[in-house]
Amino acid sequence: MVDQISHDYDTAMLDMLQIIWGEGCLSPGGPQAVREIMGGIDLSGKRVLDIGCGIGGLDQVLVELGAANVMGVDVGAPLIARARQRVTDDRISFKVIAPEKPLPFADASFDIVFTKDAWLHVIDKRALLREVHRVLKPGGRLAGGDWMKGPGPFSADMLYFIELEGIPYHPTTLTDYGLMLHEFGFEDVKLVDTNAWYCDLAKRELARMWGELFDLMTQSLGAEMRDHFIEDWRMMTVVLDRGELRPGRLWARKS
Numbered sequence: 001m002v003d004q005i006s007h008d009y010d011t012a013m014l015d016m017l018q019i020i021w022g023e024g025c026l027s028p029g030g031p032q033a034v035r036e037i038m039g040g041i042d043l044s045g046k047r048v049l050d051i052g053c054g055i056g057g058l059d060q061v062l063v064e065l066g067a068a069n070v071m072g073v074d075v076g077a078p079l080i081a082r083a084r085q086r087v088t089d090d091r092i093s094f095k096v097i098a099p100e101k102p103l104p105f106a107d108a109s110f111d112i113v114f115t116k117d118a119w120l121h122v123i124d125k126r127a128l129l130r131e132v133h134r135v136l137k138p139g140g141r142l143a144g145g146d147w148m149k150g151p152g153p154f155s156a157d158m159l160y161f162i163e164l165e166g167i168p169y170h171p172t173t174l175t176d177y178g179l180m181l182h183e184f185g186f187e188d189v190k191l192v193d194t195n196a197w198y199c200d201l202a203k204r205e206l207a208r209m210w211g212e213l214f215d216l217m218t219q220s221l222g223a224e225m226r227d228h229f230i231e232d233w234r235m236m237t238v239v240l241d242r243g244e245l246r247p248g249r250l251w252a253r254k255s
Contacts, residue, residue: 012225013166014055014082019213019220020205024057024086027117027145028198028247034061034116037143037249043067046111049135051103051128052118056083056094062114063091071110074118075099100124108137115144117247120171126180133184136254142186145194145249148174150242158244161235164228174248186252195246202240206233 014026022030029036043066050059053072062070072094074080083094097104100123113132122128132142149171154162162169174191181189209217209230217226239245 012221015220016229019216022057024055024060026054028201031058031061033145034058035065037145038065041112041141041143043112047109048112048114049073049105049110050114052115053083053094054079054118056087056092058116059092060087060089063089067091071095073097100127103131103135105135107134109135111137111140113140113142115146117145117147120147121168123170125172129180129184133186133254138254140254142250142252145247147171148177148246148248150244150246155242155244157235158239161232161239164232164235174246177250181250181252185255187255188251188253190251192249193246194248195240195243198247199237199240202233202237206230206237209233
């Protein structure tokens with residue numbers, strides 16, 4: 001039974017996500033999504049903090065876009081170990097941080113805080129945003145995206161999807177993100193619901209899993225995990241269609 005398979009970001013899921021989204025990428029849209037999020041933000045000479053960096057693929061995009069220095073942090077020590085193995089650019093560094101704890105950086109340390117689909121694992125998002133505000137320089141920017149949820153309680157289908165994912169889900173709504181950003185004094189807050197974009201993309205990803213990626217998934221993951229992830233993606237399209245899983249993007253500026 002697929003619901004008896006144990007996995008996490010340290011094992012088959014890492015390989016699966018990179019098959020779908022590209023080397024080093026653990027979130028939808030891969031490098032192009034980073035370029036879209038950072039569009040209009042001048043990274044030249046900037047120091048960037050990536051909270052929830054995974055294995056560092058998106059940090060490589062940030063330096064390609066002009067960042068002078070990127071500090072990637074994650075609570076997963078195995079993820080950081082793999083990031084250090086695969087990224088050799090001396091403009092990028094990585095650090096393991098403790099979950100649900102203050103960030104280990106001085107006030108006003110960064111020009112930009114970036115994140116991509118990682119904060120759904122954080123329980124206390126208010127505390128996290130307080131820390132983001134603290135470590136940003138005056139005028140510094142927050143830019144990123146997250147997997148959010150609709151306003152209602154989770155259905156049985158959503159709970160089944162989370163079970164298939166096998167990783168902790170603590171999503172909030174896009175509206176709540178906006179309220180918290182204003183609460184901590186952020187300005188120029190911009191929120192964009194990208195549910196429709198990923199509804200379409202996830203269905204195309206599922207079709208690729210049944211088609212061109214089927215043999216690669218079998219070779220890389222084995223038949224059992226291949227079938228597990230196909231079921232995972234099928235259920236993801238269900239909860240995306242219902243609006244229970246709602247990817248979104250957000251931008252804000254520290255005054």
